[in-house]
Amino acid sequence: VSLHELWLLFTHCLMLSLLAIGGAIGTLPEMQRFVVVERGWLGAADFTASVALAQAAPGPNLLVMPVVGYVAGGLPGALAALAGMLLPSSTLTLVATRWGSQRRETRGVRAFIAGMAPVTLGLLLSTGWLLSVPVVRTPVAVLLFAGTIALMWGTRVSPMWAIAVGAVAGAAGWV
């Protein structure tokens, strides 16, 4: 990848960092729109695979971004994505912590949390949808997809087990 492309990835992540209201996962549709649809740095299936890799490993969900960056542009891509995602929101957090803790019961802050809640939910649903499109195409994949939702919704089983079952079923050639 060229320096110019790394710069584009970095600046796009700078923006995503400030838009990450519902966590890093909520910004994935925008990341997908940029790297897959607009730039074509990787395919939709590769994008879903990157997210799956990040979910399979322990650590903050934010690490999805450097993995996408890595698959798109190697180690420089990973570092550009990570630095972009961290800089703006971390700076703001360190500056605004005291401001926020004094005002968290005010009408403005409560209105912000309440107003953003349904939007966050909508973002997560679109993320799930966009991730499923390239892979959920066979009966077994549909079963894995729906089974995971049911398992996570109804039980307290660790997501690790669901991912392991998915990996085994896929490696066996059923998906």
Added chain:
Amino acid sequence: MLNPPRRPQSPRELFTAFTRMALMGFGGVLPVAQRELVDRLGWLQPQEFAEVLSVGQVLPGPNIINVSLMVGDRFFGLRGALAALAGLLCAPLALVLLLAALYKNLADVPQVAGALRGMGAVAAGLVVAMALKLLPSLARNPLGRVTCGVATLATAAAIGGLRWPLAAVLLGLGGSCCLLAWWRLGVKR
């Protein structure tokens, strides 16, 4: 209080504590962080953790990242914040990039490609489940259930279907919802 509040002795201790949390956190570190910081280490009281989390949720950026920064800052200022953040990120980043490198080299092996497709289907399911778990909290939302439902579907359609830019949707839809919530919160009083 029976037990005096405990605290980390050095930024190094913060670093190792957050590394431990990160490596235990499959599918999100936040639940582990609460268990570790409040129950095991006793660095924060339950209400202190809730306070840190609620501020972290208002600020942009992933919640667990904000929580690590605020907890580190609380004990050792900027040095502590950076130590906690580095602890949270370093080990898992190395691990996940190793996996990504393996994937890039082995993507042509049919078993690997298949395994990733299977894991992808599960990953998509995990995100949908994450969304569904937020549903109960919407029942108490001052916007009311109908408005919440409409706003959720409108967001999903605009982002997932029409592929509108996130900034526009957050500003337009999110902004309108915040204004409506502001108004409703005022009427209730």
